[in-house]
Amino acid sequence: MTSSMANPPVLPASVLQLLVAAPHRFLFFVGASNVLLAMGWWTAWLLGARWRILDLPQVAVPAGWMHSIVVQYQVLPSFMFGFLLTVFSRWMNLPALTQRHYLPVGLGLFGGQALTLTALFSGWPLLKLGALFTLVGWSIGTAILGNLVRRETGRTWHAVSCLAALIVGLLGLVLYALFLYGYDARLMHAAIKLGGIALLLPIFFSVCHRMIPFFASGVIEGYRAVRPMWTLAVFWAVVFVHTTLELLHAYAWMWLADLPMMILTSWLLWRWWPRSSTVKTSSPPQSIPPLLWILFVGFAWLPIAFALYTGQSVRFAMTGLLTLGRGPAHALFIGFFSSLLVAMVTRVSQGHSGRPLVLGWVGGFAFIVVQIVAVVRVLAEVMPDALAWQAVAAIGWMLAFAPWVMRSIWIYLTPRIDGKHG
Secondary structure (H helix, E strand, O other), X not given: OXXXXXXXXXXXXXXXXXXXXXXHHHHHHHHHHHHHHHHHHHHHHHHHHHHOOOOOOOOOXXXXXXXXXXXXXXXXXXXXXXXXXXXXXXXXXXXXXXXXXXXHXXXXXXXXXXXXXXXXXXXXXXXXXXXXXXXXXXXXXXXHHHHHHXXXXXXXXXXXXXXXXXXXHHHHHHHHHHHHHHOOHXXXXXXXXXXXXXXXXXXXXXXXXXXXXXXXXXXXXXXXXXXXXXXXXXHHHHHHXXXXXXXXXOHHHOHHHHHHHHHHHHHHHHHHOOOOOOEOOOOOOOOOOHHHHHHHHHXXXXXXXXXXXXXXXXXXXXXXXXXXXXXXXXHHHHHHHHHHHHHHHHHHHHHOOOOOOOOHHHHHHHHXXXXXXXXXXXXXXXXXXXXXXXXXXXXXXXXXXXXXXXXXXXXXXXXXXXXXXX
């Protein structure tokens, strides 16, 4: 018998069965694949716009608008749905969801992403179809999670908060789809503004509010978990004010929301920050593992982002100039969202594949480079030749995520190392 017969290659069907064995596997795979594809297109567009290195075909929708839509409604939500479809049942002590629940969500989001990215090179009809697929997958996922919230005997406010954000995201997707049919720029503006502050931020904040104190209290000696529910309520009130003011272009008054958000998130960061560096039940004593530290460092970008938003608003009130441009938004998207994406997805991918909860050099490299990229992208707004620095930041972002994405995809396509299912 030949070696190829004795060790046959893994059949595609076997790989597919592994991929759909758990919600996080399938939806994280979709998100990880799209991370490089979507940002690869955006990086190529920036290089072409600044140096004419590449001559990409132009779709009818401005590239910057599509970059915002793809990131906010397709790249990050795939990870979010994968996480929420995994943890909602655990948070509420309900039976785990099955393939019939999460497969339609994953297929809808995967189809929407594939069609949208293809449309960026081919044309308008696929863009509409991509929006439809995304809308269907999103609607199914939101309905499933909403049903879990309805069935719960008590009330898990973190789940309610995430569900509310997904409903806002559904509204944003509808506005985007209506834009594709009517080409009213006001609809696209509303969809983009809802996607960042009213969709992504509440979900990331709610997960941090629940999980960071939980993770820390399980590891750090003498750590006191602090997560008062009133902060979640205040957070949503501030989000509502910020979003309303931004939709109305009332930039001179946005500090009324952004300053309280900066204060709130700074206070939480101070309360959550470890006072001890000793790990529980460790002999000899060990320091806090990097996989936990990066949660605190990533969250620190949230008050930084709103400090920049506040400064921008005050300066606009005084001069009428948006001096920092999209800098505050990228402190939020690259600094906060991308840092927490690396931290949370690495943790789930490691734990749910039977691996030890360690950051590893791949995750550590991604996280460190993301910090540098966030600073570069924020400063690009005030640098000479801003477009060139934006392209540099995009290249750095690709450099940060490429090894992390490749390793993550390999984990999702291979069995758990402990032999368990899932």
